[in-house]
Amino acid sequence: MFKFLKQVTDYAKESVQAAKYIGQGLAVTFDHMQRRPITVQYPYEKLIPSERFRGRIHFEFDKCISCEVCVRVCPINLPVVDWEFNKAVKKKELKHYSIDFGVCIFCGNCVEYCPTNCLSMTEEYELAAYDRHELNYDNVALGRLPYKVTQDPMVTPLRELGYLPKGVVEPHDLPAGSKRAGKRPEEILEEIQSSAAETVNK
Amino acid sequence: MNLAAGVQIVSFVILAGMMLGAALGVVLLSNIVYSAFLLGLVFISISGLYILLNADFVAAAQVLIYVGAVNVLILFAIMLVNKQEEFYTIPKRWIRQGATGLVCVGIFALLGTMILITPWSKATTLPFSVVENTIIEIGKHFFSDFLLPFELASVLLLMAMVGAIIIARRDFIPESMARQETISTPLTLPERPRELASSTASED
Amino acid sequence: MNSGIDLQGSFIQSLKELGLPADLAKALWIPLPLFLMIIGATVGVLVSVWLERKISAAAQQRIGPEYAGPLGVLQPVADGLKLVFKEDVIPAKADKWLFTLGPVIVVIPVFVSYLIVPFGQNLVITDLNVGIFLWITLSSVTPIGLLMAGYASNNKYSLLGGLRAAAQSISYEIPLALSVLAIAMMSNSLSTIDIVEQQSGLGILGWNIWRQPLGFLIFWIAALAECERLPFDLPEAEEELVAGYQTEYAGMKFGLFYVGSYVNLVLSALVFAILYLGGWEFPIPLEGLASWLGVSETTSWLQVITASLGITMTLLKAYFLVFIAILLRWTLPRVRIDQLLNLGWKFLLPVSLVNLLVTAALKLTFPVAFGG
Numbered sequence: 001m002f003k004f005l006k007q008v009t010d011y012a013k014e015s016v017q018a019a020k021y022i023g024q025g026l027a028v029t030f031d032h033m034q035r036r037p038i039t040v041q042y043p044y045e046k047l048i049p050s051e052r053f054r055g056r057i058h059f060e061f062d063k064c065i066s067c068e069v070c071v072r073v074c075p076i077n078l079p080v081v082d083w084e085f086n087k088a089v090k091k092k093e094l095k096h097y098s099i100d101f102g103v104c105i106f107c108g109n110c111v112e113y114c115p116t117n118c119l120s121m122t123e124e125y126e127l128a129a130y131d132r133h134e135l136n137y138d139n140v141a142l143g144r145l146p147y148k149v150t151q152d153p154m155v156t157p158l159r160e161l162g163y164l165p166k167g168v169v170e171p172h173d174l175p176a177g178s179k180r181a182g183k184r185p186e187e188i189l190e191e192i193q194s195s196a197a198e199t200v201n202k
Numbered sequence: 203m204n205l206a207a208g209v210q211i212v213s214f215v216i217l218a219g220m221m222l223g224a225a226l227g228v229v230l231l232s233n234i235v236y237s238a239f240l241l242g243l244v245f246i247s248i249s250g251l252y253i254l255l256n257a258d259f260v261a262a263a264q265v266l267i268y269v270g271a272v273n274v275l276i277l278f279a280i281m282l283v284n285k286q287e288e289f290y291t292i293p294k295r296w297i298r299q300g301a302t303g304l305v306c307v308g309i310f311a312l313l314g315t316m317i318l319i320t321p322w323s324k325a326t327t328l329p330f331s332v333v334e335n336t337i338i339e340i341g342k343h344f345f346s347d348f349l350l351p352f353e354l355a356s357v358l359l360l361m362a363m364v365g366a367i368i369i370a371r372r373d374f375i376p377e378s379m380a381r382q383e384t385i386s387t388p389l390t391l392p393e394r395p396r397e398l399a400s401s402t403a404s405e406d
Numbered sequence: 407m408n409s410g411i412d413l414q415g416s417f418i419q420s421l422k423e424l425g426l427p428a429d430l431a432k433a434l435w436i437p438l439p440l441f442l443m444i445i446g447a448t449v450g451v452l453v454s455v456w457l458e459r460k461i462s463a464a465a466q467q468r469i470g471p472e473y474a475g476p477l478g479v480l481q482p483v484a485d486g487l488k489l490v491f492k493e494d495v496i497p498a499k500a501d502k503w504l505f506t507l508g509p510v511i512v513v514i515p516v517f518v519s520y521l522i523v524p525f526g527q528n529l530v531i532t533d534l535n536v537g538i539f540l541w542i543t544l545s546s547v548t549p550i551g552l553l554m555a556g557y558a559s560n561n562k563y564s565l566l567g568g569l570r571a572a573a574q575s576i577s578y579e580i581p582l583a584l585s586v587l588a589i590a591m592m593s594n595s596l597s598t599i600d601i602v603e604q605q606s607g608l609g610i611l612g613w614n615i616w617r618q619p620l621g622f623l624i625f626w627i628a629a630l631a632e633c634e635r636l637p638f639d640l641p642e643a644e645e646e647l648v649a650g651y652q653t654e655y656a657g658m659k660f661g662l663f664y665v666g667s668y669v670n671l672v673l674s675a676l677v678f679a680i681l682y683l684g685g686w687e688f689p690i691p692l693e694g695l696a697s698w699l700g701v702s703e704t705t706s707w708l709q710v711i712t713a714s715l716g717i718t719m720t721l722l723k724a725y726f727l728v729f730i731a732i733l734l735r736w737t738l739p740r741v742r743i744d745q746l747l748n749l750g751w752k753f754l755l756p757v758s759l760v761n762l763l764v765t766a767a768l769k770l771t772f773p774v775a776f777g778g
Contacts, residue, residue, distance in 0.1 A: 029733050239550070269547055
């Protein structure tokens with residue numbers, strides 16, 4: 001009899017606790033309703049990609065020495081380097097270069113290891129195409145000037161959350177010249193150099 | 203004939219036609235699913251006839267119990283056991299059909315004589331009294347002159363419920379049968395045996 | 407008893423004064439409430455779809471529909487038009503008749519249930535004796551349509567979805583009916599008008615929600631399960647069953663299911679408002695206020711004000727409940743089928759029976775507070 005009563009009370013306690021948890025969950029959802037929407041109206045507004053954004057790879061044909069380091073460091077040996085040895089000048093002559101962005105994982109190893117800095121990352125991320133073969137960029141396509149969000153007159157560029165001034169969460173209508181929270185890299189560099197100079201002076 | 207009477211006659215004809223057609227469909231169609239759905243239509247037409255007889259509570263209860271519960275359960279049973287089966291000819295099928303026909307004719311004759319015997323004229327000559335609240339009237343009858351059938355029906359339902367619970371609860375099934383079910387092969391995941399309802403009621 | 411505004415009587419009276427026979431005047435009146443009901447239910451659906459989209463967006467820190475009309479209010483209309491113009495696909499191996507009939511059977515009972523929803527003393531289409539019982543009855547017809555749709559689609563997901571829907575609505579019908587029965591016991595009537603009348607007089611303190619603290623929770627859980635709203639949307643669980651019984655449906659047939667589910671949600675909210683939140687009653691007793699200010703109950707402007715306030719109050723309460731349903735949708739995860747049936751049969755059913763017993767006992771001991 002008492003065992004049964006205990007079961008009933010335990011069950012009732014569990015139910016009350018479940019109801020409490022549901023209430024807490026509802027409170028969280030309700031709280032979210034008063035927060036600012038984080039929507040970016042995409043074709044009209046775009047976020048500015050961060051400094052280290054790894055977008056489409058840019059290639060400068062004239063700088064390339066056809067060393068094939070990019071191919072060696074690539075996880076899948078993706079870049080295609082087509083060169084011919086010019087016996088007259090005893091140098092490799094680059095004829096074609098291509099990267100298939102349908103296969104590339106944008107790890108950035110090629111950019112990292114390129115000895116002549118002829119490869120570089122851009123901020124371009126809108127690579128959609130109707131045919132996957134269109135993603136196979138040759139040296140002409142790789143050498144095009146990259147699209148920049150800030151230079152498009154049709155687009156309102158919006159800063160990402162980490163690039164907003166301290167205490168601001170609204171990227172729209174920022175005052176011109178507002179700086180992000182924390183120190184910028186050049187400021188940090190300046191500080192280090194000045195402190196280093198001080199220690200040298202001492 | 204005023205508007206109300208005209209509407210009543212027209213709806214009676216429609217409901218009666220619908221009911222007869224659907225009932226014939228239930229019996230004559232070969233697809234058992236159609237028969238089950240048409241049975242629902244028969245029940246709904248009957249409840250329409252109840253509404254014409256000013257029995258609103260009975261009509262609603264008819265839909266709730268027969269369409270909402272009985273017919274849905276029939277459909278459930280049909281759809282869970284949807285087994286295609288070949289019909290083969292039974293040698294002396296005419297005996298079965300004859301017996302069925304005999305029973306049907308017998309019931310029809312019984313109902314027919316009952317309808318003929320019942321003194322309907324008395325009902326029409328009585329002073330036409332409108333029952334204000336049918337539910338209260340039904341309740342009064344249940345607890346006065348129809349008390350015994352009412353209680354018997356409730357006892358019957360209780361018995362059915364107890365039977366259903368006994369079938370549903372595992373601990374009344376003999377041990378040997380229950381043990382045979384838990385055969386484990388290399389491909390089955392280790393599964394906790396279903397706990398008996400007597401040990402813990404809350405956990406499952 | 408204050409009779410309030412009698413639209414039917416005055417409409418027929420004015421037609422009679424124009425020289426029409428009484429029968430014709432009545433026949434002219436009959437279609438008006440029907441159209442009003444259908445239009446009202448449809449507008450209610452549009453509003454609740456818009457609310458659903460906007461509140462869902464807000465709960466997820468999005469904006470939601472924005473470009474179709476101011477604040478996107480025309481978005482549900484656009485959705486509906488799109489569904490109307492879509493191709494009506496019937497799968498080749500489906501059962502054509504049952505496939506078409508399924509959504510119809512699902513939708514019609516829901517619309518018919520609006521017959522009993524009162525917006526004021528006389529602002530109801532029919533004041534039936536069986537009132538709230540009719541709603542329970544009609545909502546029990548819906549599983550037939552769902553089973554029909556699931557069977558006729560000739561698709562395993564559809565069949566499973568239909569069976570789940572039927573099992574769910576059968577099991578939650580019982581606690582729903584039992585919690586309604588406790589209310590009916592307190593107000594000595596099944597008529598929705600009488601149920602609201604019984605709660606009137608004391609303003610917010612007289613509402614049934616204080617007398618039935620358990621009952622209203624049971625009712626709301628069961629009503630959500632009946633509407634297949636999100637903690638209980640197993641019949642359409644997309645991770646398991648694609649879209650349940652709606653899998654093979656497209657175009658306006660799918661639209662009927664969609665409309666049906668939202669009409670059902672609004673209807674459940676309205677019924678909840680009537681049963682537990684005092685229907686059209688204002689939180690402050692208006693009649694007492696009027697008599698205290700010395701205004702007669704039969705003054706025409708007072709009646710117009712109370713009637714419009716009644717409609718507003720009913721809708722406000724109903725949409726508040728719709729809001730709670732949407733909030734619950736984004737808070738709670740979907741339950742499993744065995745948890746659902748456990749909750750229905752092992753928790754709600756015994757608790758609602760206890761609630762019924764306690765209500766009966768309280769009614770016998772305190773007939774003043776619990777409707778003698």
